[in-house]
Amino acid sequence: MSKIIRLGLIGAGRMGSFHAHTAARHIPGACLSAIADPTPGQAARLAEELGVAQAYTDPQQLLDDPAVDAVLIAAPARSHAELVISAAHAGKSVFCEKPMAITLDEADRAIAAAADAGVVLQVGFNRRFARSFRTAHEDVVAGRIGTPQLLRSLTRDPGLSNPAAIKPWTIFLETLIHDFDALRYLNPGAEAVQVFAVADALVAPQYKDKGLLDTAVVTVRFDNGAIATAEANFQAVYGYDVRGEVFGSAGMLSMGSVTDGNLVRYLADGVQADTLRLDTDLLRDAYIAELNHFVACVRSGEPPQASGDDARAALRIALACIDSVQSGLPVNL
Numbered sequence: 001m002s003k004i005i006r007l008g009l010i011g012a013g014r015m016g017s018f019h020a021h022t023a024a025r026h027i028p029g030a031c032l033s034a035i036a037d038p039t040p041g042q043a044a045r046l047a048e049e050l051g052v053a054q055a056y057t058d059p060q061q062l063l064d065d066p067a068v069d070a071v072l073i074a075a076p077a078r079s080h081a082e083l084v085i086s087a088a089h090a091g092k093s094v095f096c097e098k099p100m101a102i103t104l105d106e107a108d109r110a111i112a113a114a115a116d117a118g119v120v121l122q123v124g125f126n127r128r129f130a131r132s133f134r135t136a137h138e139d140v141v142a143g144r145i146g147t148p149q150l151l152r153s154l155t156r157d158p159g160l161s162n163p164a165a166i167k168p169w170t171i172f173l174e175t176l177i178h179d180f181d182a183l184r185y186l187n188p189g190a191e192a193v194q195v196f197a198v199a200d201a202l203v204a205p206q207y208k209d210k211g212l213l214d215t216a217v218v219t220v221r222f223d224n225g226a227i228a229t230a231e232a233n234f235q236a237v238y239g240y241d242v243r244g245e246v247f248g249s250a251g252m253l254s255m256g257s258v259t260d261g262n263l264v265r266y267l268a269d270g271v272q273a274d275t276l277r278l279d280t281d282l283l284r285d286a287y288i289a290e291l292n293h294f295v296a297c298v299r300s301g302e303p304p305q306a307s308g309d310d311a312r313a314a315l316r317i318a319l320a321c322i323d324s325v326q327s328g329l330p331v332n333l
Helices: 014-025 042-050 059-064 077-089 104-117 131-141 170-186 205-210 284-300 308-327
Strands: 005-010 030-036 054-056 070-073 093-096 121-123 148-156 192-200 215-222 227-233 241-248 251-255 265-267 270-272
Touching: 005 014, 005 059, 005 284, 014 030, 014 042, 014 070, 014 284, 030 042, 030 059, 042 054, 054 059, 059 077, 070 077, 070 284, 077 093, 077 104, 093 284, 104 121, 104 308, 121 284, 121 308, 131 170, 131 241, 131 251, 148 170, 170 192, 170 215, 170 227, 170 241, 170 308, 192 308, 215 308
Parallel strands: 005 030, 005 070, 030 054, 070 093, 093 121, 148 227
Antiparallel strands: 148 241, 192 215, 215 227, 241 251, 265 270
């Protein structure tokens, strides 16, 4: 029987807790053996809930733990790159939530550290593991819609609960970065050559002077001639909304859905369909699939489908968006 892959989790907040449950219950051939979080009691509470043996307040203790084979990073975004580097130096393969880094220098150092250590580095671009997005990618590769000409990706969060906690440029670095990766995934082999972005605070305008931008539209030109748009908003009152589209010379692909399933109610007061409010509900199967893929790559040594290089390419677009908003001009990459 193959060796059990022992996973350690860094970051026990909302996303980390979801990954912890996945690692503990939904990955055959893997187990969750340690959790680290600097918030007092946070790791211990989650470890007790899941029956995990070790809980640390210092992530380095987890990285030094010989009972951990690979690491899941779900800590705050600004700490990701250094944690990836530290994990690689400890000889641990790494799954890192997006964004892997917030500067290109950080991204380069993280990629180099993983390569030098010979460990797997996978980034949490979950749409690559959502069935409709994955099938669309395969259709584009197979030529079923001809040459991609127009692409679209969107993310609309269901509510802006605490605008004061959102860091400047989050809409590009942490939200739309999913869409930038999705556009590259749906236009395989092509790279962005020009970016133009507009953004504003339309949901919470009173926070604009504090750096919050909650609404954005981005146009991306690719080196194969395709033109793409990405959009985001932090308050879709109807629910969590993630969709994509590829229009090509021989057809069109549309993926994602606003509704939870295909049940539609036709009632006296109108037509209704249920929606979802959490990304972990809307993309639950994709989140689980990406961690199973990570463990399979750790076991086989095969490169992951969402690599450090993919993370760097999406970050490059995100940083160009920031430059474009500040200048009001298109930015060539």
